[in-house]
Amino acid sequence: xxxxxxxxxxxxxxxxxxxxxxxxxxxxxxDEFLSDGGVVAGKAxxxxxxxxxxxxxxxxxxxxxxxxxxxxxxxxxxxYDIPISEVYVAVPDVPGPHQVDDVVxxxxxxSLRYDPPAGAVLPQQFGAKADGASDDTGAINDxxxxxxxxxxxxxxxxxxxxLVNGTISIPAPITFAGWWTSQAVAGAPSAGTVxxxxxxxTPGAPVLEVALTGSKVAGVRLERFHVxxxxxxLSSSGAKDRVGVRxxxxxxxxxxxxxxxxxxxxxGMVFDEVFDAIVVGSRVFxxxxxxxxxxxxxxxxxxxxxxxxxxxxxxxxNCPFMLRVDDLSRHVQxxxxxxxxxxxxxxxxxxxxxxxxxxxxxxxxxxQRGADDSGYADSSAQPHMVTVSGExxxxxxxxxMFTAAPTATSxxxxxxxxxxxxxxxxxxxxxxxNRCWGGAGPVPIDLGSAAVVNxxxxxxxxxxxxKGAISLSxxxxxxxxxxxxxxxxxNGTLVVDEGGGNVIASNATAESA
Numbered sequence: 001x002x003x004x005x006x007x008x009x010x011x012x013x014x015x016x017x018x019x020x021x022x023x024x025x026x027x028x029x030x031d032e033f034l035s036d037g038g039v040v041a042g043k044a045x046x047x048x049x050x051x052x053x054x055x056x057x058x059x060x061x062x063x064x065x066x067x068x069x070x071x072x073x074x075x076x077x078x079x080y081d082i083p084i085s086e087v088y089v090a091v092p093d094v095p096g097p098h099q100v101d102d103v104v105x106x107x108x109x110x111s112l113r114y115d116p117p118a119g120a121v122l123p124q125q126f127g128a129k130a131d132g133a134s135d136d137t138g139a140i141n142d143x144x145x146x147x148x149x150x151x152x153x154x155x156x157x158x159x160x161x162x163l164v165n166g167t168i169s170i171p172a173p174i175t176f177a178g179w180w181t182s183q184a185v186a187g188a189p190s191a192g193t194v195x196x197x198x199x200x201x202t203p204g205a206p207v208l209e210v211a212l213t214g215s216k217v218a219g220v221r222l223e224r225f226h227v228x229x230x231x232x233x234l235s236s237s238g239a240k241d242r243v244g245v246r247x248x249x250x251x252x253x254x255x256x257x258x259x260x261x262x263x264x265x266x267x268g269m270v271f272d273e274v275f276d277a278i279v280v281g282s283r284v285f286x287x288x289x290x291x292x293x294x295x296x297x298x299x300x301x302x303x304x305x306x307x308x309x310x311x312x313x314x315x316x317x318n319c320p321f322m323l324r325v326d327d328l329s330r331h332v333q334x335x336x337x338x339x340x341x342x343x344x345x346x347x348x349x350x351x352x353x354x355x356x357x358x359x360x361x362x363x364x365x366x367x368q369r370g371a372d373d374s375g376y377a378d379s380s381a382q383p384h385m386v387t388v389s390g391e392x393x394x395x396x397x398x399x400x401m402f403t404a405a406p407t408a409t410s411x412x413x414x415x416x417x418x419x420x421x422x423x424x425x426x427x428x429x430x431x432x433x434n435r436c437w438g439g440a441g442p443v444p445i446d447l448g449s450a451a452v453v454n455x456x457x458x459x460x461x462x463x464x465x466x467k468g469a470i471s472l473s474x475x476x477x478x479x480x481x482x483x484x485x486x487x488x489x490x491n492g493t494l495v496v497d498e499g500g501g502n503v504i505a506s507n508a509t510a511e512s513a
Contacts, residue, residue, distance in 0.1 A: 017052025130160025230263025345375025355390030393424025
């Protein structure tokens with residue numbers, strides 16, 4: 001590229017790197033941007049990396065002529081709208097790069113507390129290295145305590161890998177935020193804010209916990225960071241025997257936005273007695289254990305059950321036990337979420353609604369393995385994707401998609417089992433079951449009493465002549481559904497009536513060899 005290369009290192013006045021800062025250079029007397037949004041004449045910008053280093057090319061005009069003269073270089077740390085330091089640098093008009101070493105950034109008055117309080121506290125002010133090798137637990141907790149005590153209310157973690165051997169504790173209202181980029185890769189500091197789970201002597205210790213003994217925490221916001229418990233984001237190799245993020249006794253104005261958790265032997269996310277909370281655009285990969293620890297755990301207890309929690313766009317994948325909702329949790333909505341086994345073949349249902357009230361899945365996608373997948377000893381060993389139990393349970397599925405992996409152009413192969421109900425009430429409305437296993441063993445939709453199945457599309461693959469899709473106990477209604485049967489279906493019926501008082505009416509059926 002044409003221009004003069006200028007590099008520098010941006011430091012706090014205690015020598016710690018200023019990470020994630022914006023460095024802006026402006027040529028004296030020139031402050032114009034090109035109308036086409038391309039090269040900027042007389043202005044350049046850069047972001048500092050995990051070591052506080054930055055680099056930029058300086059050009060004088062739209063013809064990309066090399067820069068000369070005096071440039072104003074201003075540094076703006078994360079969380080600030082105005083620069084806290086300005087340094088004039090003379091750049092001679094001669095070829096070659098020019099080094100601007102150790103540009104020291106001082107806040108007004110030389111203070112590292114960053115007044116006014118509208119800013120954010122950085123763990124680097126308390127010695128955090130973000131190099132993935134030094135334990136940053138203490139520095140992060142010191143930053144949290146400082147922000148709380150000074151009423152600032154925000155802790156910002158610039159891009160980098162923060163090793164956490166202990167537990168990051170949030171006991172009061174605060175915004176805890178990082179820098180979100182693309183999917184992080186272990187060892188790449190430029191890939192956003194990553195909390196790396198270190199070894200701990202306490203099995204199950206969370207990497208991050210929002211809790212206050214004897215009281216509730218309200219007004220906590222968790223935003224834009226990764227929690228890594230394995231060797232990489234793409235597998236469970238080296239998964240730590242820890243929990244990723246745990247919220248305990250938390251209520252009112254609680255939110256989690258763009259939080260990515262991966263690689264833990266125990267839960268990725270735990271919501272224990274949490275109410276009035278919002279979770280948006282987050283991910284949990286390679287967490288949990290089959291019928292042991294769910295990747296996402298929603299728990300209640302006593303009078304303070306998890307209540308009024310709204311989850312939007314959560315993506316849970318490659319976790320053998322993806323979701324548990326239990327302990328009379330109530331009024332929990334999952335909207336446009338995806339629960340995907342992909343390469344997992346668990347022996348137990350990967351999504352379990354055990355004893356919960358008014359739990360709703362709206363526009364969600366459930367991706368199951370095939371009943372004849374090589375991970376199962378035989379097709380009858382495949383569990384249902386979702387289990388509903390507990391006499392108090394009231395569960396709804398509205399506009400959901402049930403499909404098997406790997407995705408194929410046909411809605412038939414492979415085929416799977418989807419929902420089983422042993423207690424409570426289930427309502428399935430306007431949903432699509434793309435691949436229903438018609439072979440021997442439990443039917444794909446195995447319902448107890450007081451179930452409603454209305455206005456759904458159910459594609460069934462007949463296996464060995466069997467075409468059973470739905471089984472009912474007493475007091476159920478299967479009305480207005482479309483059954484699309486493929487293969488030779490000579491045995492059994494689509495809807496197996498095993499109880500009394502069931503209503504089976506106005507269903508359309510199409511069969512083809």
